[in-house]
Amino acid sequence: MIDDHLVVDTPGDREIVLSRVFDAPARLVFAAFTRPDLLVRWYGARGWQLVGCEVDLRVGGRWQFESQGPGGQRMVQRGVYRTITAPHELVCTERFDDQSYPGDTLVSHTFTELAGRTTVTTTLRYATPEGRDIALRYPMVRGVTESFTRLAELLATRTGGQQ
């Protein structure tokens, strides 16, 4: 487990809550969550990068992120902004094009600044409890898939070298 101050909680059967302190004022953190030129620089993990990022930052405005995985896989997530109170609150819907659970997820970020540091609390509220549980499993499932892909590549390389 990576050691930092990220707290993950599952207070109800449809929610995931993430909370983390960042060493920057809320204004900058809010910008990092809403400006495409900044989002493409951090949003993603485990070899996934944003290759497309559109943000229409107004209530009712749409957003769309396209990510590319380490094996060239593409993944699109999109939604609509519901509440924008810069730099304190950002609420939007989210849906992955290939998601295996029903409905939109409501994503609420709050940015609370204290002495130049900002706590970001993200509440993800899924349409169903099953959707929440699938989302919780997703990074591990994906991580396992990626490991097997790398292993398969490694084995293919080694086998090729022996021939």
Place this chain on the structure above:
Amino acid sequence: MLTDLDATFAALADPTRRAILARLAAGEATVTELAAPFAMSQPAVSKHLRVLERAGLVSRGRDAQRRPCRLEAAPLREATAWLAAYRDHWAERYQRLDALLDELRSAEDGQRDAGTPDGGAAP
């Protein structure tokens, strides 16, 4: 597999059930002992215990008189492993954000120093 984990998360979603598990982590207990710290009737606690039992998180002893409850750690470990993987995914993402925010702050400080005549004066 999938259904088991759903049952685990559903069972863990309730604060009273989490408190019961925390109590059982310290050792087995009877329903009466479990009900004591909660302002709750024994039937209410029994209801929570049935949910925990169905999720495989709690088992009951065979002693017909006491039927002590004990914590079953395996499903809890599995659920914790899923949570840890989820957490690590976000932790990695947020570490990238840390780096970006550092850079943005430095850039702002640089601009401020350049913008004010005395601001950039080195000691």
